[in-house]
Amino acid sequence: MKxxxxxxxxLTLHYGETKALDKITMEIKENQVTALIGPSGCGKSTFLRxxxxxxxxIPTVGIVGTVLLDGENIYHDKQxxxxxxxxxGMVFQSPNPFPKSIYENVAYGPKIxxxxxxxxxxxxxxRSLHQxxxxxxxxxxxxxxxLGLSGGQQQRLCIAxxxxxxxxxxxxxxPTSALDPISTMKIEELLNGLKERYTIVIVTHNMQQxxxxxxxxxxxxxxxxxxxxPTGEIFTKPAQQQTEDYITGRFG
Amino acid sequence: xxxxxxxxxxxxxxxxQEILRMGALVEEAVGNAVESLKDQNPELAQQVIKNDDxxxxxxxxxxxxxxxxxxxxxxxxxxxxxxxxxxxxxxxLERMADYAVDIAKITLRIADQxxxxxxxxxxxxxxxxxxxxxxxxxxxVREDVELAGTLRERDDEIDHLYAQIFRxxxxxxxxxxxxxxxxxxLLFVGRYLERIADHTTNVGESVIFLVTGERQVLND
Numbered sequence: 064m065k066x067x068x069x070x071x072x073x074l075t076l077h078y079g080e081t082k083a084l085d086k087i088t089m090e091i092k093e094n095q096v097t098a099l100i101g102p103s104g105c106g107k108s109t110f111l112r113x114x115x116x117x118x119x120x121i122p123t124v125g126i127v128g129t130v131l132l133d134g135e136n137i138y139h140d141k142q143x144x145x146x147x148x149x150x151x152g153m154v155f156q157s158p159n160p161f162p163k164s165i166y167e168n169v170a171y172g173p174k175i176x177x178x179x180x181x182x183x184x185x186x187x188x189x190r191s192l193h194q195x196x197x198x199x200x201x202x203x204x205x206x207x208x209x210l211g212l213s214g215g216q217q218q219r220l221c222i223a224x225x226x227x228x229x230x231x232x233x234x235x236x237x238p239t240s241a242l243d244p245i246s247t248m249k250i251e252e253l254l255n256g257l258k259e260r261y262t263i264v265i266v267t268h269n270m271q272q273x274x275x276x277x278x279x280x281x282x283x284x285x286x287x288x289x290x291x292x293p294t295g296e297i298f299t300k301p302a303q304q305q306t307e308d309y310i311t312g313r314f315g
Numbered sequence: 316x317x318x319x320x321x322x323x324x325x326x327x328x329x330x331x332q333e334i335l336r337m338g339a340l341v342e343e344a345v346g347n348a349v350e351s352l353k354d355q356n357p358e359l360a361q362q363v364i365k366n367d368d369x370x371x372x373x374x375x376x377x378x379x380x381x382x383x384x385x386x387x388x389x390x391x392x393x394x395x396x397x398x399x400x401x402x403x404x405x406x407x408l409e410r411m412a413d414y415a416v417d418i419a420k421i422t423l424r425i426a427d428q429x430x431x432x433x434x435x436x437x438x439x440x441x442x443x444x445x446x447x448x449x450x451x452x453x454x455x456v457r458e459d460v461e462l463a464g465t466l467r468e469r470d471d472e473i474d475h476l477y478a479q480i481f482r483x484x485x486x487x488x489x490x491x492x493x494x495x496x497x498x499x500x501l502l503f504v505g506r507y508l509e510r511i512a513d514h515t516t517n518v519g520e521s522v523i524f525l526v527t528g529e530r531q532v533l534n535d
Contacts (some may be wrong), residue, residue: 270391274391298391298392299392300392300396300528306392307392311320311390311391311394312323
């Protein structure tokens with residue numbers, strides 16, 4: 064029985080007057096992949112960004128409710144968001160490596176957090192690139208520009224960059240939607256290994272991907288969490304008609 | 316609900332129609348096999364045996380369609396259960412058709428002998444079995460879980476009838492060894508009918524799973 068890593072209780076979020084999330088309550092289990100699915104505009108990406116407080120960057124945002132990470136509320140006043148974002152890493156839809164070398168991309172985070180020793184940095188970079196299944200492809204060109212890599216490689220570099228911070232949770236917002244099928248498959252395979260060390264939450268438009276990679280799936284619709292459960296159950300006998308309609312493609 | 320995935324919905328409907336068509340052929344096969352036995356009609360028996368190829372072909376056809384639907388449409392939830400149970404129902408139907416052929420073969424084997432007794436219980440058992448077959452297919456097309464549920468008691472009834480036929484034929488065999496040959500064949504017929512009834516309860520179980528996603532045993 065997996066422990067709960069993130070416990071969300073009655074989370075409501077407004078952008079100005081518009082309610083984007085309505086009393087979301089759910090548990091995200093440790094060392095598992097949890098997929099968030101739903102039609103465009105349902106709130107899944109907004110919900111993802113709640114977990115590392117990225118929505119704070121939007122001036123009109125209003126958030127009520129609690130989000131517990133290992134039992135502690137990340138929205139309390141004294142929470143250091145920089146520390147939070149070290150523990151909760153993020154990978155975005157379009158690969159966004161820095162316009163620097165491969166080495167510098169992965170070293171950036173640890174350097175900012177005070178790692179100066181070259182040997183230590185080297186170890187972190189190698190480990191992270193291994194974990195992102197990219198090491199063999201780039202080990203002989205670490206000081207070449209990251210932007211010279213293919214799309215799929217750039218995305219794995221972004222994953223390595225997040226892993227270099229030794230996070231506990233990795234949030235992924237449609238990480239493969241800009242990639243070709245083979246790169247997609249490589250990253251999906253990667254998730255299988257990564258979840259042994261990390262807790263992963265992934266937003267995806269691709270239902271078959273959610274079915275392939277996740278242990279639990281949460282279905283969002285118009286800011287409401289309609290249903291959440293083990294992926295096998297959700298895709299073979301969902302409890303809610305709305306979930307059934309969405310996953311069988313009968314709407315949306 | 317709107318008309319998204321119209322092609323897919325149509326394909327699922329066609330799948331259902333094909334399964335029902337196969338079911339109708341199986342109903343006909345079982346009915347004709349028993350009639351051929353009752354009336355000692357070898358021509359009818361031959362027809363049953365010949366038509367079995369058609370049923371076998373349909374099973375493979377439908378299986379292909381199911382596989383293609385999985386590959387091309389990525390069915391989920393009830394659609395997925397529909398295809399999964401589709402595989403199982405056609406297997407059950409094909410087995411029932413094979414038993415019909417077995418009964419028809421017995422008609423041929425005893426064609427040149429007078430019946431050791433007028434057949435009463437076997438046709439009765441056959442009638443009940445065929446009603447179960449019809450209702451199992453009706454429950455499938457109407458997605459009627461209650462109707463599927465009735466198959467459980469009726470299967471018990473079939474089991475009792477079979478035991479009765481067994482005892483009666485045993486009595487004949489003990490009284491007159493010359494009847495052993497035919498009586499044994501008639502015993503087999505009873506067994507085949509009992510197996511057909513059992514397969515209809517499998518269809519019923521598939522229907523319940525299709526509609527509710529839950530498992531229920533209908534033959535203990």
